[in-house]
Amino acid sequence: MEKRKILWRLFATFFKIGLFTFGGGYAMLSLIENECVEKKEWITRDELLTVTAIAESTPGPIAINCATYVGWQQGKFLGAVASTVGIVAPSIIVIYLISLFFDNILEIQIIASAFRGIKVAVGVIIINAGVKMLKKMKRTPFSVTVTVLAFAALTVIDIFAVNFSTIWLIVAAGAAGYIAFAMKNRGGEGG
Amino acid sequence: MILLKLFLGFLRVGFFAFGGAYAAIPFMREVIMDYGWITEEKFSYFVAVAESTPGPVMVNLATYVGASQAGAPGALLATLGTVLPSFVIMLLITVVFKKFVSAPRVNAVLSAIKPCVVGIIIATGLLMLFDGLGISFAGGIGPDIKAVVIAAVLWAVCIVYKKVKKKAFSPILVIAISAVLGIVLYGI
Numbered sequence: 001m002e003k004r005k006i007l008w009r010l011f012a013t014f015f016k017i018g019l020f021t022f023g024g025g026y027a028m029l030s031l032i033e034n035e036c037v038e039k040k041e042w043i044t045r046d047e048l049l050t051v052t053a054i055a056e057s058t059p060g061p062i063a064i065n066c067a068t069y070v071g072w073q074q075g076k077f078l079g080a081v082a083s084t085v086g087i088v089a090p091s092i093i094v095i096y097l098i099s100l101f102f103d104n105i106l107e108i109q110i111i112a113s114a115f116r117g118i119k120v121a122v123g124v125i126i127i128n129a130g131v132k133m134l135k136k137m138k139r140t141p142f143s144v145t146v147t148v149l150a151f152a153a154l155t156v157i158d159i160f161a162v163n164f165s166t167i168w169l170i171v172a173a174g175a176a177g178y179i180a181f182a183m184k185n186r187g188g189e190g191g
Numbered sequence: 192m193i194l195l196k197l198f199l200g201f202l203r204v205g206f207f208a209f210g211g212a213y214a215a216i217p218f219m220r221e222v223i224m225d226y227g228w229i230t231e232e233k234f235s236y237f238v239a240v241a242e243s244t245p246g247p248v249m250v251n252l253a254t255y256v257g258a259s260q261a262g263a264p265g266a267l268l269a270t271l272g273t274v275l276p277s278f279v280i281m282l283l284i285t286v287v288f289k290k291f292v293s294a295p296r297v298n299a300v301l302s303a304i305k306p307c308v309v310g311i312i313i314a315t316g317l318l319m320l321f322d323g324l325g326i327s328f329a330g331g332i333g334p335d336i337k338a339v340v341i342a343a344v345l346w347a348v349c350i351v352y353k354k355v356k357k358k359a360f361s362p363i364l365v366i367a368i369s370a371v372l373g374i375v376l377y378g379i
Contacts, residue, residue, distance in 0.1 A: 028247070117341050121366050124345045133213075147306040169307055170207050173303045
């Protein structure tokens with residue numbers, strides 16, 4: 001009974017966080033801090049910072065990493081499931097409802113015009129986000145080279161419609177990072 | 192089997208999208224174009240919708256693409272694929288490998304992946320912007336002047352706002368302004 005209560009509270013809390021944050025991961029962090037650190041004291045502020053750092057180094061939505069971590073701390077595996085399902089559920093419900101009539105509303109002239117403008121904005125927003133990340137990034141000759149090569153490779157792949165997945169760029173970058181690390185340490189610590 | 196394809200396609204996105212929603216957009220764009228699920232135009236429309244609705248942007252996009260292909264089951268499986276890798280990896284790190292992320296080898300790999308992601312995001316943003324401006328490299332179609340005007344106004348607003356307010360302009364405001372400009376220029 002007690003366990004069920006914990007699971008329910010985890011689900012309800014993360015459902016609320018999922019429902020009331022716009023703009024994804026980082027906007028969500030302040031609400032997660034408010035709910036999980038200040039109100040419910042499920043985790044400490046330091047723990048949240050650590051989880052954020054881990055989230056930035058692992059794939060997938062940042063919010064999912066946080067929900068999984070807090071859920072595990074409170075209710076082990078089922079807790080992690082309850083929190084994750086909670087944070088995802090509002091999106092699924094809201095977006096599913098929108099998807100039902102999205103095509104129809106696009107046929108309304110005023111909406112179609114608005115979206116022709118919005119289409120331009122999306123490119124601008126993504127470039128802005130990328131440039132912001134570039135400014136925050138630790139810039140070394142190595143990292144800048146990787147950025148330039150990745151940029152050039154993706155552009156060529158896209159324009160010439162080359163059948164080559166972007167995944168391999170990530171894999172190649174990771175391998176290059178590892179090789180650079182191994183070369184720097186060769187002889188130093190013997191492996 | 193469309194449901195399996197949705198699950199596997201989005202599993203690929205969830206597994207390789209390092210660094211949040213913007214890192215996921217290039218992979219999603221690639222996956223949906225590989226499978227021919229929705230047009231690039233509709234994808235960029237929905238990026239804007241995903242930004243302006245509650246919840247993680249990546250989950251919103253996955254749910255939409257899934258729902259558009261196979262209704263509610265499609266929405267669930269696409270979302271499951273997107274979420275599963277980070278759920279499993281986070282559990283493993285929490286339970287087993289607390290030190291994993293700070294190990295120097297892992298750090299070396301991750302510190303090379305991050306700049307790669309930045310290059311991919313900027314390239315994707317530019318390609319999507321060109322698409323939005325009506326510039327096609329394959330077809331040699333000229334730019335849509337109205338779209339160029341919208342882009343110029345948006346850049347100007349972002350730069351002025353940053354100079355005056357000393358903070359970045361929220362994406363939702365950029366979307367709102369562009370919607371108004373779209374209505375003004377393309378008509379009601």
